[in-house]
Amino acid sequence: MQITSVGHAGFHIRTEAGSILCDPWVNPAYFASWVPFPDNTSLDWDALGDVDYLYVSHLHKDHFDPGTLRDHVRKDATVLLPDYPVPDLRRELEALGFTKFYETTDSVKHRISEAGIRDAPDAPLEPGELDIMIIAMRAPADGPIGDSGLVVSDGETTVFNMNDARPIDMDPMHDAFGHIDIHLLQFSGAIWYPMVYDIPKKTKANFGKQKRQRGMDRCRSYIEQVGATWIVPSAGPPVFLDDELRSLNDDHGDEGNIFPDQQVFLEQLRIHGRDGGLLMIPGSVVDLAGSEKMTLAHPMPEAEVEAIFTNKAAYIEDMARRFAPVIAAEKAKWAPAEGEPLLPALKAKFEPIMAQSDLICDGIGYPVGLVMGDETVVLDFPKRIVREPVEGEGKYRYGFRIAPEIVRTVLRDDEPDWVNTIFLSTRFTTWRVGGYNEFLYTFFKCLTDERIAYADGWFAEAHDDTASIEMSGYEIQRRCPHLKADLSKFGVVDGTTLTCNLHGWQWDLESGRCKTSKGHELRSSKV
Structure with missing residues (x-):
């Protein structure tokens, strides 16, 4: 098996039974804020797109790049489709011209070949066949209504491309494939917290330092659970090339920066006594024959690879200069800042969604302020309306300041x-004011009838808290009240505080109170 890094979470997997392109991302994403790091624009994208199979893990724009998929990937490639509750990913790929889809079943091993897809038998693979499994996560917090990881085996080598997914149960994968030879996974931040928060600088730095370490701790926890021979830190970090955002890059010794690079994480692995870490940049190729034989080749001399990270600020400066016209062109596509008042358009957008989402609106539980230049609009979730501010209303418990051109x-x-x-x-x-509100961000993620119906129903289902475990003198429910992670694997106790390292949520073990968000109480008692 030959695996080529194509940047960020993207990989090209070549086997004798066919080739798979995973999550190709080239063009700036998220209002031209994110760009792949290191630079991957010089790769031969037409050659990389000449594949038998395409796997897009989810709809995040650093994984789903419409321009690259449209312009460079064969439209007769067969799409390996995750088992998602809403069909948004398939619809988007169909709109780009893809017509052949293998609809997988969550956490089930399938055997694929030119003849089609079927549940994998116990018999050895025949020539032209591959075994795959897509582990699909379907909670509202998982990507844009779904995230996933891909397992591929050619009978000799097995790769687990976890990208930035956060699986809660590895047993089906281990039962189906046994030992994993190489594990590709996220280690760096992919969020806006705490950088955008209006809090004191020192407090923000402390929160950032905690977030940075929690991300790497979670990654190491997954590495231990998967137990692969080789580990490739991937799916981040992005690089920020716009002058307004350059301070977000981890190139100036800021311990509170949440975007550490691959070299930082590989050093973290070494500190914790873990061997097998591999540095891959766009164009790096690893050839594997199971766990016994591995060769790694970079697209440039080793010294030049090292210079990307040791002279990172200069590398980013050069990228920023070259990408300036690209980012300017993206900004030119934004709507103008001036125009009609935004209140009517926001009422039309949000109020029908509010009317369909009682559980989510009640979970938010208070009005939220939206400040867009000179105009302020209130999302009044208790009343299910979008309105103007009321005199004397005071500061809202949650609020956002967003440039009007972005909202438009x-x-x-x-x-x-x-x-x-x-x-x-x-x-x-x-x-x-107060804790993170999971329901609020779920609302903003689900602005269609189909999405909000699924999310409201998901929250309405009771979480299974019947099983218990014992940790540090407390009997607690085994499944995390947030997103059902196994706390025997992801839970860490410090004094009377339990932290679930899957998403960093915390509980007070004395009372069961969630310290991170409203609701989500934990069943807990002293042994």
Whole structure:
């Protein structure tokens, strides 16, 4: 098996039974904020797109790049489709011209070949066959209504491309494939917290430092669970090339930066005594024959590869100069800042969604302020209306300051997901009084009838908290109240605080109270 990095979470997997292109991303994403790092524009994208199979893990724009998929990937490639609750990913790929789809079943091993797809038998693979499994995550917090990881085996080598997915159960994969030879996974930040928050600088730096370490701790936890021979840190970090956002790059010794690079994480692995870490940049190729034989080749001399990271600020400066026209062209596509008042358009967008989402609106539980230049609009979730501010209303418990041209752009484009457009761009600021509100960001992610119906129903289902585990003198429910992660694998206790490293949520073990968000109580008692 030959695996080529094509940048960020993108990989080209070549086997004797066919080739698979995974998550190709080239063009700036999220209002031209994110760009792949290191630069991958010099790769031969027509050659990379000449594949038998295409796998797009989910609809985040650093994984789903419409321009690259449209211009460079064969339209007769067979799409390996995750088992998602809403068909948005398939619809988007069909709109780009793809017509052949293998609809997989979550966490089931399938055998694929030119003849089609079927559940994998126990018999050895025949020539021209591959075994695959797509682990699909379907909670509202998983990407834009779905995220996934891909397992591929050619009978000799097995790769687990986890990208930035966060699976909660590895047993089906291990039962179906046994040992994993190489594990590709996210280690760096992919969020706007805490950079955009209106909080004191020192507090922000402390939160950032915690977030940075939690991300790498979570990655190491997955590495231990998967137990692969070789590990490739991938799916980040992006690079920020716009002058307004350059400070977000981890190139100036900021311990509170949430975007550490591959070399930083590989050093973290070495500190914790873990061997097998591999540095891959766009164009790096690893050839594997199971776990016994591995060769790695880079597209440039080793010294030049090292210089990307040791002289990172200079490398980013050069990228910024070259990408300036590209970013300017993207900004030119935005809607103008001036225009009619935004209140009527926001009422038309949000109020029908509010009317369909009682559980989510009640979970938010208070009015939210939206400040767009000189205009302020209130999303009054208790009343299910969008309105003007009321005199004497005071500061809202949650609020966002967003440039009007950005809001006008997502309204013009009928964007169904503000989280994975506006918020991931980091081109906004926010404030809150109290904890993170999971329901609020779910609302902003689900701005279609289909999405909001699924999300409201998902929250309405009771989480399974019948099984218990014992940790540090407490009996607690095994499944995390947030997104059902196994706390025996992801839970860490410090004093009377339990942290679930899957998403960093915390609980007070004495009371069961969630310290991160409203609701989500934990069943807990002293042993």
